[in-house]
Amino acid sequence: xxxxxxxxxxxxxxxxxxxxxxxxxxxxxxxxxxxxxxxxxxxxxxxxxxxxxxxxxxxxxxxxxxxxxxxxxxxxxxxxxxxxxxxxxxxxxxxxxxxxxxxxxxxxxxxxxxxxxxxxxxxxxxxxxxxxxxxxxxxxxxxxxxxxxxxxxxxxxxxxxxxxxxxxxxxxxxxxxxxxxxxxxxxxxxxxxxxxxxxxxxxxxxxxxxxxxxxxxxxxxxxxxxxxxxxxxxxxxxxxxxxxxxxxxxxxxxxxxxxxxxxxxxxxxxxxxxxxxxxxxxxxxxxxxxxxxxxx
Numbered sequence: 001x002x003x004x005x006x007x008x009x010x011x012x013x014x015x016x017x018x019x020x021x022x023x024x025x026x027x028x029x030x031x032x033x034x035x036x037x038x039x040x041x042x043x044x045x046x047x048x049x050x051x052x053x054x055x056x057x058x059x060x061x062x063x064x065x066x067x068x069x070x071x072x073x074x075x076x077x078x079x080x081x082x083x084x085x086x087x088x089x090x091x092x093x094x095x096x097x098x099x100x101x102x103x104x105x106x107x108x109x110x111x112x113x114x115x116x117x118x119x120x121x122x123x124x125x126x127x128x129x130x131x132x133x134x135x136x137x138x139x140x141x142x143x144x145x146x147x148x149x150x151x152x153x154x155x156x157x158x159x160x161x162x163x164x165x166x167x168x169x170x171x172x173x174x175x176x177x178x179x180x181x182x183x184x185x186x187x188x189x190x191x192x193x194x195x196x197x198x199x200x201x202x203x204x205x206x207x208x209x210x211x212x213x214x215x216x217x218x219x220x221x222x223x224x225x226x227x228x229x230x231x232x233x234x235x236x237x238x239x240x241x242x243x244x245x246x247x248x249x250x251x252x253x254x255x256x257x258x259x260x261x262x263x264x265x266x267x268x269x270x271x272x273x274x275x276x277x278x279x280x281x282x283x284x285x286x287x288x289x290x291x292x293x294x295x296x
Contacts, residue, residue, distance in 0.1 A: 003110070006085030007036040010075040011052065011093035013045040014214060019095060020055050026103040027060075036061040038093070039079050042069030073178035073188040076163070080173050088170055090163040094214025095123070105208040106167050117201045119167040121208035122148050125215075132279035134215040136222065139283055141212065153205035161193030161203070165210045175199055182235070185227045191235060194242050218277050222289075229294045245294050258295060265292035 007023055009016060020036055027034045036058075043049050043065070055063040064082065066075065080088060087110065099105070102121075109119045124145055129138045147153075153160055176195045182188035196203070216224065232243065241247060252258045269292060272285045 003087060003107075004033045004085045005035075005087050005089060006083035007034065007089045007091060008076065008079040008083060009036070009038045009091050009093050010041055010072055010079060011038055011043065012041045012069065012072075013043045013048050014093045015048050015051045016093035017051055017054050019091070019093065019097065020058060020061055022097045023091075023103075024058050024061060026097070026100070030103050030107060032103075032107060034060060035084065037079055037082055038063050039075050039082075040065045041072065041075040042066055071180070071183035071188070072185070073182040074180045076178050076188075077180065080170075080177075083170075086170050087167055088173075089167045090165070091210065092164045092212075092214075094212060095165060096211040096213040098124075098209070098211045102208060102210070105206065109204070109206050109208070110167070113204045115202070116204045117169050117172050118196075118203040120153065120161070120203055120205045121165045121167070121210065122150065122153065122205065123162075123164050123212050124148065124209045125212055130215065133217040134221075135279055136218040136276055136281040136286065137215045139281065140221075140286065141215075143283060148209070150205040150207040157203045157205065158193045158197040161189060161196070163189040163192070164212070165208075172196070172201060175201070179238070182231060184231050185224050187228060187232050187235065190243070191238060194238075218281065222273070222276055225290065226293055229290060233294060245291055248291055249295055252295070261292070262295055265295070 005027070007027075009020070016038060020038060023036055027036075036055075038052060038055050038061075040049055040052065040063075049065065053063055055061050062082075066078070076090065089106065106119065106121065113119060125138065125141045129135055147160070176192065176199060178188050179191050182191065229245070232246065241250070249258075252261055265288070269289070272289050275282055275285050276289060
């Protein structure tokens, strides 16, 4: 019997019909049974929800609307419960397929890497910044792209774990789930990755990226980053020592410098924010802002 693949896409106020249509086109030419399920996590933009409802008209595609926003962790768990596939392909709704071989690359990887529980394809960003208004997110992600080749990711397999574009055996979810205490933005996939690593699950990284197309403007990205840092802080011991920013904050505590850093940061934070909201934001200042915000 052919393999059954479930493609699972959570979304919130984002039109992903084109993504699903492209996936369906590639899946129809592959030797695989499949389903594509999109779940609206309490989306409240009626126009965008309406455009996504056309997904249900595509063969073997479903569109589910959850009435309230329950967070990306619970939405992904619900998607797993709705699915039937022995392999689960998670994609974020703001991904863009950039290769005609995207599906066939994953199917070949399943055959070549049967011993692994997960196969991560990676992500990339456009060569040019689409707009000055998104320059902070763009610069941050382009700097990270330099560390996103499969060769580099395989050196620390769970170090950059993300579910933006990853294929998992269904049996993975027999052992662990997304932590539903993560109700706000950020770190739900990082936390899942740490649990997977602790349980001895295995992942292999390949070069099969999708393009991250949904870049937020600088103010929105700064706000979302603050929410993510709050989420990280609230996770407490679950993420103790698991992130670079947490490790840096711990060293400041050990050196009894937390108070001095917080005092200094409070003085310069308005100037840092002014830079980060400009068309020429500094990644160095962004790193300082993230540490200061986390400590506060």
